[in-house]
Every structure is written in structure tokens, then in C-alpha cells.
Amino acid sequence: MSLFNTVHLQGIFNKLDKNGDGLVSIDELEWFLNVIGMDVKRDELELLIGEESLNYVDFLLFYETLIKGNIFEQEKRKNEREDEILERDLQKAFRVFDLNDDGFISCEELQSALSRLGLWDESCGQDCRQMINVYDSNSDGLLDFEEFKDMMLLTG
The missing domain is CATH 1.10.238.10 (EF-hand)
Known part of the structure; x- marks a missing residue:
């Protein structure tokens, strides 16, 4: 067909x-x-x-x-598998930041996770609220998984 x-x-x-x-x-x-x-x-x-x-x-x-x-279909299946792998990897990364496992990343969780990873420097004057606000599409002060995913895919 x-x-x-x-x-x-x-x-x-x-x-x-x-x-x-x-x-x-x-x-x-x-x-x-x-x-x-x-x-x-x-x-x-x-x-x-x-x-x-x-x-x-x-x-x-x-x-x-x-x-x-069936190259079109094979390529589509390959892309779907890659998307599934990416989604799983992003979920794992999200859990690194979502320390209390409530489905959201707060400013405190972000700062704590970045500190543990050696990526937070108090002297640089970064404000985690500003970092979150850039991708916080619903303005609740938290990052949900979709917002986190957008952040990772836009900045990666």
C-alpha cells in the first residue's frame, strides 16, 4: 500500500x-x-x-x-524507541532533583541537588527561583516533569 x-x-x-x-x-x-x-x-x-x-x-x-x-515504518519505530529511551532518561534525571518524590522540583530541592552534584556555588549569586521561573510555565514556583523536560530539551 x-x-x-x-x-x-x-x-x-x-x-x-x-x-x-x-x-x-x-x-x-x-x-x-x-x-x-x-x-x-x-x-x-x-x-x-x-x-x-x-x-x-x-x-x-x-x-x-x-x-x-517499509523503511518509513522502520524509521518511525526507531524514532519511537529513541523517544521512549529519552523519556525514561529524563524521568531518572527528574528524580535526582525531586528529592521528596512529590512530582515537583522546588527551589530548595534544586539548590540541594545542584550542591550535591557540585554545580551550585553560593558565591556566584545565582537564584534558584529565577532558574525555575524561566521554565515554570504555570507560574506555581515549581517545576513539574513536563516543565523539566522542556528545560532539558531546550537547553541540552
């Missing part, structure tokens, strides 16, 4: 063929696949395609190979 019909694929091909030469280069194809969430590298595409560019017929064959090989 194909995600796109030939009309859709022709439109995609035409959009990717920026210079109108009737060919889609590996660079254009790599860009497109990365935009739609597939983490592919140029050297992988070169091995798969065996040429520097694809005409429309080759593009259709490439697409069908992706679909039949």
Missing part, C-alpha cells in the same frame, strides 16, 4: 527538482527525507541509489522501494 499516488509523487518530484532539470539530486532527496523525519545520510543514499540524481521514473522506483522495504 502506498502513502501517495502518482499525482502526489509527481508534485513532490517537481518541488524537489529546484532547478527544473528533470532530476532530483541526492542532496535534494536527503533534505526531503530529513524534513519528513527520516534520519538519512548522503552516503547511505549514494549506496542505495547508486547515482548522483534520479529522474522521475527512478524516483518512483525509489519511493516504491522505500514503501516495500
Whole structure:
């Protein structure tokens, strides 16, 4: 079963063929696949395609190979597994800071955890309330897991 019909694929091909030469280069194809969430590298595409560019017929064959090989689905499952691992790692990190295990990180817990990790220096004049307020989206003075996750993903 194909995600796109030939009309859709022709439109995609035409959009990717920026210079109108009737060919889609590996660079254009790599860009497109990365935009739609597939983490592919140029050297992988070169091995798969065996040429520097694809005409429309080759593009259709490439697409069908992706679909039949279920590469889209494999890539999606890989990304989901990576997301699950990241989520578990973030939950473990959150527990390092949530000392009383109430589901929130308070200013005192943040300062205590940073001190234990050797990351808190009283002389630097940092204010943990200011640190929390940057990511405290509901302004309750605490970081819940989602706010912590946003902080870690935005600053990591």
C-alpha cells in the first residue's frame, strides 16, 4: 500500500527538482527525507541509489522501494524507541532533583541537588527561583516533569 499516488509523487518530484532539470539530486532527496523525519545520510543514499540524481521514473522506483522495504515504518519505530529511551532518561534525571518524590522540583530541592552534584556555588549569586521561573510555565514556583523536560530539551 502506498502513502501517495502518482499525482502526489509527481508534485513532490517537481518541488524537489529546484532547478527544473528533470532530476532530483541526492542532496535534494536527503533534505526531503530529513524534513519528513527520516534520519538519512548522503552516503547511505549514494549506496542505495547508486547515482548522483534520479529522474522521475527512478524516483518512483525509489519511493516504491522505500514503501516495500517499509523503511518509513522502520524509521518511525526507531524514532519511537529513541523517544521512549529519552523519556525514561529524563524521568531518572527528574528524580535526582525531586528529592521528596512529590512530582515537583522546588527551589530548595534544586539548590540541594545542584550542591550535591557540585554545580551550585553560593558565591556566584545565582537564584534558584529565577532558574525555575524561566521554565515554570504555570507560574506555581515549581517545576513539574513536563516543565523539566522542556528545560532539558531546550537547553541540552
